[in-house]
Amino acid sequence: MRSHARIGFVLLLTPLVLWLGLLIVIPHIDMLLISLRERISFGVYETSLTQYDKALTEPLYLRTFWRTAVMSVLATAITLLIAFPVAYYIAKMARGRLQQVLFMLCLIPFYVSELVRTFGWMILLRETGLISSLLQWVGLADQPVEMLYNDAAMMVGLVYTSMLFMVVPLVTTLESLDDSVVEAGYDLGGNGLSVLREIIIPHAMPGIVSGCIVVFMLSLGNYLTPTMLGGKDSLWFTEMIYNQFIVRSNWELGAAFGFMLLVLSSVIVWGVLRLTGRTLQETMG
Amino acid sequence: MIPTIPRSRSFRVIYGGYVLLFFLYLALPLTVVAVFAFNDSQFPSLPWEGFTWNWFFGDELPQIGVFHERGILRAVGTSAFVAICVAILSVSVGTSNAFLFNRYDFRGKSALYVLMLLPLVIPGIVLGISILVFSSTLANGIWNVAQMDIQALRPGLLLVILGQFSFITTIATLVITARLQKFDRTLEDAALNLGATRLTAVRTITIPFLMPAVVGAAVVAFLMSFENFNTTLMLVGSDAPLTIAMFDRLKEGSTPLLNAVSLLLMLGSSLLALLVILFQRR
Amino acid sequence: MTPDLECVDLVRRFGETTAVDNVSFSVPPGSFFSILGPSGCGKTTIMRMIAGFLDPTSGDIRIKGETVLDTPPNKRPVNMVFQHLALFPMMTIAENIGYGLRRQGMARDRIARKVDEALDRIGLPGIGARKVDELSGGQKQRVAIARCMVLEPDVLLLDEPLGALDLKLREHMKIELKALQATFDTTFVYITHDQSEALVMSDQIAVMNAGRFEQIGTGQDLYYRPDTPFVAGFIGEANRWKGRIDRVEGQVLEIRTDTGLAVRATGSGTLSRGDTAEIFVRPEAIHLAASAEALAHFDNRMKGTVTSTLFNGAASRVLVDNDVGETLEVTLPQTGEFANLERGDTVHVGWGAAQATCFAGAV
Numbered sequence: 001m002r003s004h005a006r007i008g009f010v011l012l013l014t015p016l017v018l019w020l021g022l023l024i025v026i027p028h029i030d031m032l033l034i035s036l037r038e039r040i041s042f043g044v045y046e047t048s049l050t051q052y053d054k055a056l057t058e059p060l061y062l063r064t065f066w067r068t069a070v071m072s073v074l075a076t077a078i079t080l081l082i083a084f085p086v087a088y089y090i091a092k093m094a095r096g097r098l099q100q101v102l103f104m105l106c107l108i109p110f111y112v113s114e115l116v117r118t119f120g121w122m123i124l125l126r127e128t129g130l131i132s133s134l135l136q137w138v139g140l141a142d143q144p145v146e147m148l149y150n151d152a153a154m155m156v157g158l159v160y161t162s163m164l165f166m167v168v169p170l171v172t173t174l175e176s177l178d179d180s181v182v183e184a185g186y187d188l189g190g191n192g193l194s195v196l197r198e199i200i201i202p203h204a205m206p207g208i209v210s211g212c213i214v215v216f217m218l219s220l221g222n223y224l225t226p227t228m229l230g231g232k233d234s235l236w237f238t239e240m241i242y243n244q245f246i247v248r249s250n251w252e253l254g255a256a257f258g259f260m261l262l263v264l265s266s267v268i269v270w271g272v273l274r275l276t277g278r279t280l281q282e283t284m285g
Numbered sequence: 286m287i288p289t290i291p292r293s294r295s296f297r298v299i300y301g302g303y304v305l306l307f308f309l310y311l312a313l314p315l316t317v318v319a320v321f322a323f324n325d326s327q328f329p330s331l332p333w334e335g336f337t338w339n340w341f342f343g344d345e346l347p348q349i350g351v352f353h354e355r356g357i358l359r360a361v362g363t364s365a366f367v368a369i370c371v372a373i374l375s376v377s378v379g380t381s382n383a384f385l386f387n388r389y390d391f392r393g394k395s396a397l398y399v400l401m402l403l404p405l406v407i408p409g410i411v412l413g414i415s416i417l418v419f420s421s422t423l424a425n426g427i428w429n430v431a432q433m434d435i436q437a438l439r440p441g442l443l444l445v446i447l448g449q450f451s452f453i454t455t456i457a458t459l460v461i462t463a464r465l466q467k468f469d470r471t472l473e474d475a476a477l478n479l480g481a482t483r484l485t486a487v488r489t490i491t492i493p494f495l496m497p498a499v500v501g502a503a504v505v506a507f508l509m510s511f512e513n514f515n516t517t518l519m520l521v522g523s524d525a526p527l528t529i530a531m532f533d534r535l536k537e538g539s540t541p542l543l544n545a546v547s548l549l550l551m552l553g554s555s556l557l558a559l560l561v562i563l564f565q566r567r
Numbered sequence: 568m569t570p571d572l573e574c575v576d577l578v579r580r581f582g583e584t585t586a587v588d589n590v591s592f593s594v595p596p597g598s599f600f601s602i603l604g605p606s607g608c609g610k611t612t613i614m615r616m617i618a619g620f621l622d623p624t625s626g627d628i629r630i631k632g633e634t635v636l637d638t639p640p641n642k643r644p645v646n647m648v649f650q651h652l653a654l655f656p657m658m659t660i661a662e663n664i665g666y667g668l669r670r671q672g673m674a675r676d677r678i679a680r681k682v683d684e685a686l687d688r689i690g691l692p693g694i695g696a697r698k699v700d701e702l703s704g705g706q707k708q709r710v711a712i713a714r715c716m717v718l719e720p721d722v723l724l725l726d727e728p729l730g731a732l733d734l735k736l737r738e739h740m741k742i743e744l745k746a747l748q749a750t751f752d753t754t755f756v757y758i759t760h761d762q763s764e765a766l767v768m769s770d771q772i773a774v775m776n777a778g779r780f781e782q783i784g785t786g787q788d789l790y791y792r793p794d795t796p797f798v799a800g801f802i803g804e805a806n807r808w809k810g811r812i813d814r815v816e817g818q819v820l821e822i823r824t825d826t827g828l829a830v831r832a833t834g835s836g837t838l839s840r841g842d843t844a845e846i847f848v849r850p851e852a853i854h855l856a857a858s859a860e861a862l863a864h865f866d867n868r869m870k871g872t873v874t875s876t877l878f879n880g881a882a883s884r885v886l887v888d889n890d891v892g893e894t895l896e897v898t899l900p901q902t903g904e905f906a907n908l909e910r911g912d913t914v915h916v917g918w919g920a921a922q923a924t925c926f927a928g929a930v
Contacts, residue, residue, distance in 0.1 A: 027419035113512035120314025221408025475653035479667035
């Protein structure tokens with residue numbers, strides 16, 4: 001019996017260790033090592049902090065880094081603000097069939113590739129696009145309006161892309177809020193605002209935290225939306241990683257960029273978890 | 286702010302209107318993509334030149350439809366192949382992980398669990414480059430030692446599959462673990478008591494119980510793989526999956542062909558999602 | 568005759584705690600044996616050891632005279648009805664009942680025949696194609712038993728199977744289980760914390776407390792002739808006193824209670840003057856009267872005031888406070904004589920020494 005259990009344990013542990021070891025842990029260590037070396041000449045490398053020095057002193061790199069971080073936080077905040085009332089409506093106002101249908105409608109766009117969604121926004125926003133034509137037709141514009149390739153367009157795309165990952169956790173937590181608790185809040189003299197602030201939002205906190213973390217991660221790591229919808233001079237940090245790796249073949253600097261992105265996301269996720277007193281297991285699992 | 290608490294009419298109208306607007310916002314880009322798949326023009330934009338099926342079935346220039354466009358068809362095939370491999374791999378490892386975390390207590394279990402969650406919070410591009418870097422380190426190492434060039438370790442389908450597998454497995458594990466936690470262990474005891482061996486009990490009782498989650502996880506894995514972009518972008522070789530192929534074309538300028546492909550994608554994934562819902566209802 | 572099930576000096580420890588402490592018993596073929604005890608007394612541990620899910624720390628388990636300690640659970644000739652039945656939700660009723668037969672590699676048509684037979688015997692013919700969740704609680708119960716009985720086990724273990732049912736159904740299932748046991752003519756070992764289940768169904772009951780058996784006997788034995796204060800307190804209701812023995816006259820003892828009353832009771836002989844003692848008197852053993860004279864022939868008499876009447880049909884009671892401020896529970900006679908008792912009324916109560924059981928007191 002004992003030895004059986006032992007064999008079973010080893011058999012189940014092996015795939016997990018292989019997966020995490022060979023595809024997550026070792027590759028990241030390797031990436032760190034590559035980012036810590038400097039190419040002296042062909043095939044000759046030296047350990048140094050040159051790449052990070054370059055990344056942190058070159059204004060373009062540094063600006064892009066912070067810009068990506070700030071814009072991602074902004075996208076997360078906007079997504080939360082837009083999603084919360086909708087999630088609340090689905091969870092608490094809609095009933096029965098309508099509730100199910102609305103929830104399904106939220107999911108559908110995300111069965112479709114991000115590329116298709118971005119493509120849709122391009123058709124809508126570009127110079128020859130639908131909205132531009134509409135504006136001309138109504139008479140609000142007398143010539144084609146280019147609404148693509150700026151930060152606002154990019155923000156619309158980012159928010160759209162991550163919406164699902166905010167709505168679903170919010171609906172799930174809000175659904176678990178007992179109606180009678182809200183009724184008790186009113187019964188004891190609360191009004192809409194105080195009930196929202198003292199009862200509903202605290203209850204939804206776990207959902208807000210996991211939604212925000214996922215949306216932030218997705219925005220930070222997004223490549224498609226900033227490339228397709230963003231302006232030519234407003235780079236996203238992932239584009240710089242891609243450029244170093246694929247276009248310039250400067251893997252050392254690219255790896256350093258990758259590591260900086262990883263550190264940035266880890267620090268922010270860790271900070272949010274710390275601030276709200278939650279653990280990664282609760283939030284993701 | 287629940288239906289039992291009376292609200293003014295204007296509040297309800299404004300709130301309802303907001304929700305309606307939200308769903309319009311959700312539907313708009315997809316509708317536009319779908320509609321322009323039928324535009325009889327070289328560009329997926331106004332003016333509307335009339336309705337045509339050519340972007341699906343057309344077989345002569347300039348309007349070659351999806352079903353006659355070799356490049357797109359090959360890319361769909363590549364994507365499907367990758368997605369099936371990823372689904373099978375990630376569900377197998379995910380099931381194994383679920384049993385490990387559910388049935389065994391060992392030192393370092395919670396640390397391993399956190400490590401298992403990490404792929405979800407690592408940006409897809411970083412996952413991609415780390416695997417790219419490691420595989421080429423490996424390939425170079427093998428070359429230096431044995432003068433062998435292992436093509437499989439260079440950017441290509443194997444790396445794409447491994448890269449997607451590396452984070453989709455986490456999702457599969459979570460889905461299957463959630464179901465396994467709901468499993469009543471006494472059902473296995475009952476099976477033993479009725480004469481089954483441990484392995485038979487798992488095969489005849491536990492696995493059938495897990496099946497809805499396994500199928501659900503497989504479909505989710507398939508869809509996520511099919512539409513993955515970030516990780517794939519860094520690992521792709523000469524055989525481009527669909528998203529990469531479409532991205533390359535989109536950069537060159539778009540034709541309603543892309544709308545047609547997109548519409549088929551939407552239909553395909555909705556159909557798949559519907560099948561899963563039906564399966565799980567049964 | 569070889570007993571169907573025999574446990575010899577069974578011990579099971581979990582780390583420092585001893586869950587089952589030197590338990591021995593044997594169950595003759597065809598009988599209904601219950602293990603009755605409060606939750607956490609170790610009865611489930613015994614059950615799991617018999618079924619083979621736990622190994623005893625020491626001792627032996629024999630089925631039909633043969634030790635089964637080296638037999639894995641799936642090979643033991645015992646089957647178990649689980650607490651929440653553990654019917655397989657993904658299978659039909661017929662597949663559930665046929666599960667064990669399939670494991671034996673029996674041919675399909677034979678399985679189908681046996682399943683039909685079993686469904687007939689439990690009085691649910693023709694439900695084989697239904698799903699588990701389409702059945703009522705009582706039907707599930709019977710299916711769980713049939714699932715075991717098709718394997719013709721030497722012993723059927725039942726682990727509080729009525730616990731999840733509502734009260735009315737539980738009463739009904741008690742009678743039905745007893746009837747099923749007679750139909751199948753198999754040895755049942757039943758564990759429960761519900762004394763009425765054990766008393767109604769069992770041929771023999773073992774009362775278990777803190778890992779040990781306190782007493783094994785018939786329901787009557789346990790109720791009227793408890794061996795230990797635990798059994799006296801656990802089975803049925805009782806008024807209790809603690810005190811010290813003043814006088815011993817053969818079987819009859821006179822005890823001075825801690826509250827200063829003199830009570831005459833029956834003890835088991837090993838008690839002598841000066842020992843601490845505990846007295847148990849059942850509510851139905853106490854007689855009510857309007858005057859002291861009517862109780863003259865009882866060994867114990869006292870006057871009291873009614874503080875509350877607890878109407879509960881045939882089991883109605885009154886609470887009576889005596890002079891020293893203790894509250895006695897007294898069953899109302901069914902004659903209707905005291906039906907009009909009210910709070911504040913003065914009554915006389917009395918009971919014979921033979922109805923007052925005395926044990927050496929726990930110090």
